[in-house]
Amino acid sequence: MVTARAPATSANLGSGFDTFGVALSHPADTVSVERAAETTIEVTGAGAEFIPTDPEKNVVGAVADALEAPAHIHIDKGVRPSSGLGSSAASAAAAAVALNEQYDRGYSRHDLVSVAAEGEAVVSGEAHADNVAPALLGGFTIVRSDDGATSVDADLSLVACLPEVVVSTRDAREVVPDSVSMADHVETVGNAATLTAGMCRSDPELVGRGLDDPVVTPARAKLITGYADVREAALSAGATGVTVSGAGPSVLAVCASGRRRGVASAMVEGFADAGVGARAYQTAVGDGATVL
Numbered sequence: 001m002v003t004a005r006a007p008a009t010s011a012n013l014g015s016g017f018d019t020f021g022v023a024l025s026h027p028a029d030t031v032s033v034e035r036a037a038e039t040t041i042e043v044t045g046a047g048a049e050f051i052p053t054d055p056e057k058n059v060v061g062a063v064a065d066a067l068e069a070p071a072h073i074h075i076d077k078g079v080r081p082s083s084g085l086g087s088s089a090a091s092a093a094a095a096a097v098a099l100n101e102q103y104d105r106g107y108s109r110h111d112l113v114s115v116a117a118e119g120e121a122v123v124s125g126e127a128h129a130d131n132v133a134p135a136l137l138g139g140f141t142i143v144r145s146d147d148g149a150t151s152v153d154a155d156l157s158l159v160a161c162l163p164e165v166v167v168s169t170r171d172a173r174e175v176v177p178d179s180v181s182m183a184d185h186v187e188t189v190g191n192a193a194t195l196t197a198g199m200c201r202s203d204p205e206l207v208g209r210g211l212d213d214p215v216v217t218p219a220r221a222k223l224i225t226g227y228a229d230v231r232e233a234a235l236s237a238g239a240t241g242v243t244v245s246g247a248g249p250s251v252l253a254v255c256a257s258g259r260r261r262g263v264a265s266a267m268v269e270g271f272a273d274a275g276v277g278a279r280a281y282q283t284a285v286g287d288g289a290t291v292l
């Protein structure tokens with residue numbers, strides 16, 4: 001049996017829609033695999049009751065197919081599904097790493113990005129890699145459709161606040177505008193470049209500024225009850241920037257080290273004021289998937 005861990009991830013980071021992602025130090029999924037004649041799946045942990053065990057419908061089934069590696073697969077969920085924290089990607093990345101090891105396939109972590117993205121296609125209808133890339137490679141990642149992923153290590157404190165509401169990635173993609181104005185394009189490029197420079201320097205001020213996004217985030221924020229108040233509360237408590245994590249409903253804040261506790265409390269209180277229960281992860285940019 002081989003067991004692997006893969007972290008939660010936060011995609012988009014505001015200005016990098018479908019392009020940027022970051023691995024979180026926690027929470028994470030743990031996946032154990034054992035060779036078998038055909039693939040079977042068992043799921044335990046956070047939100048397990050909402051996750052299909054049919055290999056045709058679970059992301060790890062597609063990963064086992066892509067690697068031609070049938071197995072009994074046990075997924076222990078640390079990342080709640082439909083959280084905006086790359087729940088399906090965490091399972092796909094951990095399964096890819098565990099099956100690669102179990103079947104001695106010899107693929108690198110970079111090779112496994114497209115394999116794990118096949119799993120994502122089961123959920124969202126397209127093989128997007130902006131969650132599986134950081135889940136496999138760790139750090140801050142940039143994906144482009146035609147040339148894989150680039151990763152940069154960064155040392156940065158984060159708070160991911162998960163409210164007790166569900167926003168499916170599929171639904172949140174429907175509110176994304178079809179086109180952008182030139183003014184919004186110019187602003188977005190400036191923000192994305194600022195964020196990238198901030199990640200290379202592990203600078204929370206630059207990264208916080210680069211999270212701003214005039215296009216996708218305002219449309220998606222409307223799906224998250226309390227978003228505006230939670231954002232204001234996090235900024236008042238010392239966050240350097242706030243945005244929707246992935247497709248939501250989680251909200252991501254960047255802060256200087258030492259400010260996480262206050263920012264986390266402010267965000268949970270902000271959701272409470274809007275009548276929504278929430279929990280906050282005091283986390284950081286973390287490592288990619290590992291065999292345990």
Ligand SMILES: Nc1ncnc2c1ncn2[C@@H]1O[C@H](COP(=O)(O)OP(=O)(O)O)[C@@H](O)[C@H]1O
Pocket residue numbers: 050051052057058059060075080081082083084085086087088089091092123167168169170246247248
């Ligand atoms: N192994 C898995 N882990 C989590 N969700 C899964 C898995 N396999 C299939 N799914 C389905 O994927 C959907 C959640 O994926 P997604 O919306 O991408 O979540 P997140 O926003 O956390 O990334 C749910 O409908 C869930 O049933």
Ligand SMILES: N[C@@H](CCOP(=O)(O)O)C(=O)O
Pocket residue numbers: 009011012017018019083084085086087128130131169172173245246247248
């Ligand atoms: N780029 C995708 C990312 C979805 O992330 P998730 O964690 O919500 O699945 C999008 O924004 O649709």
